Amino acid sequence: MTIAAEFIGVSQVFGDFTAVDAIDLSITEGKLTTLLGPSGCGKTTSLRMLAGYSTPTSGTIKIAGVDSTRTPPEKRGLGMVFQSYALFPHLTVAENVAYGLKLRRVPAAERQKTVMETLDLVGLAHLAASKPKKLSGGQQQRVALARAIAIKPTLLLLDEPLSNLDARLRVQMRAEIRRIQAETGLTVVLVTHDQDEALEMSDDMVLMRAGRIMQQGSPQDVFRSPANRFVADFLGYENFVHTAAGDLLAVRPEHLEVTAASTGGSDGLRLEGRIADVAFRGVDLLVTVDAIDASGARVRLISDVRSTGSDILAVGDDVTVSAAAGRLVPLAG
Numbered sequence: 001m002t003i004a005a006e007f008i009g010v011s012q013v014f015g016d017f018t019a020v021d022a023i024d025l026s027i028t029e030g031k032l033t034t035l036l037g038p039s040g041c042g043k044t045t046s047l048r049m050l051a052g053y054s055t056p057t058s059g060t061i062k063i064a065g066v067d068s069t070r071t072p073p074e075k076r077g078l079g080m081v082f083q084s085y086a087l088f089p090h091l092t093v094a095e096n097v098a099y100g101l102k103l104r105r106v107p108a109a110e111r112q113k114t115v116m117e118t119l120d121l122v123g124l125a126h127l128a129a130s131k132p133k134k135l136s137g138g139q140q141q142r143v144a145l146a147r148a149i150a151i152k153p154t155l156l157l158l159d160e161p162l163s164n165l166d167a168r169l170r171v172q173m174r175a176e177i178r179r180i181q182a183e184t185g186l187t188v189v190l191v192t193h194d195q196d197e198a199l200e201m202s203d204d205m206v207l208m209r210a211g212r213i214m215q216q217g218s219p220q221d222v223f224r225s226p227a228n229r230f231v232a233d234f235l236g237y238e239n240f241v242h243t244a245a246g247d248l249l250a251v252r253p254e255h256l257e258v259t260a261a262s263t264g265g266s267d268g269l270r271l272e273g274r275i276a277d278v279a280f281r282g283v284d285l286l287v288t289v290d291a292i293d294a295s296g297a298r299v300r301l302i303s304d305v306r307s308t309g310s311d312i313l314a315v316g317d318d319v320t321v322s323a324a325a326g327r328l329v330p331l332a333g
Contacts, residue, residue: 001028001029002028002029002030003026003027003028003029003062003065004027004028004029004030004063004064004154004155004187005026005027005050005061005062005063005064005155005187005189006025006026006027006060006061006062007023007024007025007026007046007049007050007059007060007061008024008059008060008061008062009022009023009024009058009059009060010022010023010024010025010046010049010056010058010059010060010061011023011056011057011058011059011211012042012045012046012049012054012056012057012211013057018211019042019045019211020042020045020046020049020056020211021042021210021211021212022058022059022212023042023046023059023211023212023213024213025046025206025213025216027155027187027189027204028187028203028204029187030185030186030187031187031188031203031204032177032178032181032188032190032201032202032203032204033187033188033189033190033202033203033204033205033206034189034190034191034192034197034198034201034202034204034205034206035047035189035190035191035192035206035208036192036193036194036195036198036205036206036207036208036234037193037207037208037209037214037234038193038209038234039193040210041208041209041210041211042208042210042211042212043191043192043193043208044159044160044191045211046191046208047157047159047189047191049061050063050078050155050157050189051073051076051078051080051157052068052071052072052073052075052076052078053073055069055070056069063076063077063078063154063155064154076154076155077151077153077154077155078153078154078155078156078157079100079147079148079149079151079153079155079156079157080148080156080157080158080159081141081144081145081148081156081157081158081159081161082144082159082161083159083160083161083163083164084164085140085141085143085144085164086144087132087140087143087144087147088132089131089132089133090131091131091132092128092129092130092131093119093124093127093128093129093130093131093132093135093143094115094116094119094128094129096132096143096147097115097118097119097143097146097147097150098111098112098114098115098150099147100147100148100150100151101114101115101150101151104151114150115128115150116128118146118149118150119146121146121149121180121183121184122142122143122145122146122149122176122180123142124139124142124143124146127139137164137165137166137169138165138169138172138173141161141162141164141165141173142176144161145161145177145180149180149184149186153186154187155186155187155188155189156181156186156187156188156189157188157189157191158177158188158189158190158191159191160191160192160193161173161177161190162174162192162194162197170197174197174200174201177190177201178200178201190202195234195235195236198219199219199223199235200219202218202219203218204216204217204218205217205218205219205222207222207231207234209230214227214228214230214231215227215228215231222235223235224329225329226250226329226331227331227332228331228332229248229250229331229332232250232329232331236252236253237250237251237252237329238252238253238302239251239252239253239256239299239301239302240299240331241269241271241293241294241295241299241301242293242294242295242297243293243294243295244294244295246295247330248330248331248332249269249328249329249330249331250328250329250331251269251323251327251328251329252327253286253302253303253304254304255323255324255327256269256301256302256303256304256321256322256323256327257303257305257321257322257323258275258287258289258303258305258313258319258320258321259319259320259322260317260319260320261317261318261319261320267324267325268322268323268324268325268326268327268328269321269322269323269325269328270320270321270322271291271292271293271294271299271301271320271321271322272291272292272318272319272320273289273290273291273292273301273318273319273320273321274289274290274291274316274317274318274319275287275288275289275313275314275315275316275317275319276288276289276290276300276315277315278313278314278315280307281307282307283306283307284304284305284306284307285304285305285306285307285313286302286303286304286305287302287303287304287305287313288300288301288302288303289301289302289303289319289321291321301321303321
């Protein structure tokens, strides 16, 4: 496993605000790594430091094993796609893609060949002579990708690249970016606040909060074994209960069953409660139950129940909420 980039004790402080707090982070070559978390968690600041647009207050950033902490952006060999795409409106698609190559004084014939190969990779060779204003949002995003890829970057950095697209296009572009990454073998770092995007696209997922890394690992490992309550909550576990011994457990809504009072299995979790709300969502019901956990604390639990078309669950009903032992995830806190 080769490390493409590395943060060693990196911090970024703005006045009294610590945006990134002494993080250690390794980015594996040839993989797609996502920096995931809520607004203000430090993910974009981390990306900007990696790109060279911001210098760390302390710590070291290495690219391909070389200390690049104070290397200017244009000498890092990185490609970057911004949230706004930042295309030049007066240039054609081909001229936009050629821009970085031209700055690097790549000969015209080689430049033209690379531009067309890259546009073919993103499926836009037929629009080479078009201006950006003639393109859809998804097409503009592909041009921005092509421009970043054309220079054959050491790292491709993507800052919320799908946030300006509608839901259907976002799903399409997730698959498109994964295809391009797989075909080129590029090392990609993607910043996103969207958990579904990170889970679907990542080889490695880095979940951040308040400038610190909460957990790093494969999407499967992080999703199945969240390190703490913040990670579990961010990834949609929603239900948290304490045992009589004070241990904290999480369970996903789809794994929490709601049945008539005094029924349900005894293994795993089993609590008595009362339905506070029932929301019909077509194929399923979202049932909210007020209960008291084994520690004596009041808890509000959410169950995603398959709809049968009958009103068998109603507000005010006394019910049992339960989950199999294998569905309970112990948390550090």
